[in-house]
Amino acid sequence: MWLLNHHVDFTVPAASTIGDILKREGLVPDKKRKRRTPGNRQPLTIISENNQVWSADFKGKFRLLSRKYCHPFTLTDNHSRYLLSCRGADRESEPFVRQCLTDAFLEYGLPEVLRTDNGQPFAGTGIAGLSRLAVWLIKLGIRPERIRKGHPEENGRHERMHRSLKSAVKQGNIFMTMEEQQRWFSGYREEFNYERPHEALAGATPGTVWQPSGRHWDGRVPEYAYPEGGTVYRVKSRGTLYMGKKGTVYLSEALTDEYIMLEEQDDGLEAIIFNGITLAYYDRKTQSVLRID
Known part of the structure; x- marks a missing residue:
């Protein structure tokens, strides 16, 4: 106001100009925006054969009788519905998931695609939604594939298995320790694969439809040689x-x-x-x- 009263020729800068000056001088803090994990960037793979697409996820935590949490990790082959892994952990972590996948890859071979949701440790916030787990998969020759946010039906076969598992757990199959719970998970997996007929498989069980992948893995991460031209x-x-x-x-x-x-x-x-x-x-x-x- 003093400038306006004593210098009639003074022009007040536009608000945007004042803002730019303050930002340039470091007087305006940057707004913190929520970093969002990107969704899938291409159509989901159409499933037509075994080991083309595997799906991985955590079913959702529940309390053991000891009141400690159990987080079941599950892995299935989408074509045959074969339950490749069902293992409990006290928390959801990248090392645990990587160990579960490592064991499955060594025993059953490698899939072409691993389909997941956009949560950790499967996805991150950098380009292409990469996480350290996704980078490891790519180096093994497995393409990470993520469903759209809010669309669990895009992993529908895996979600149906989760509903069956959740229902079975609720029927008196919660135990005191993680070791006891894991023994039950292992038994459930055998029952799911070899005793339960599936309507989508014309009454067959997953174990009679599925067979190991022809892409064997020896546990080593191969070196990748980039072609000329870049x-x-x-x-x-x-x-x-x-x-x-x-x-x-x-x-x-x-x-x-x-x-x-x-x-x-x-x-x-x-x-x-x-x-x-x-x-x-x-x-x-x-x-x-x-x-x-």
């Missing part, structure tokens, strides 16, 4: 990609210390490729990542 970079700490004069961009912490390739496209963009899978595109003009998930 530039290979190593993702630095905290998921940052340094490209010299091209700029610096954030990709995903799940990709830290991994190698990606940038391959120029006809439209001037560059595809960001990890082990043969296009994760996003890089725009050189704006030095920004264009997400496709």
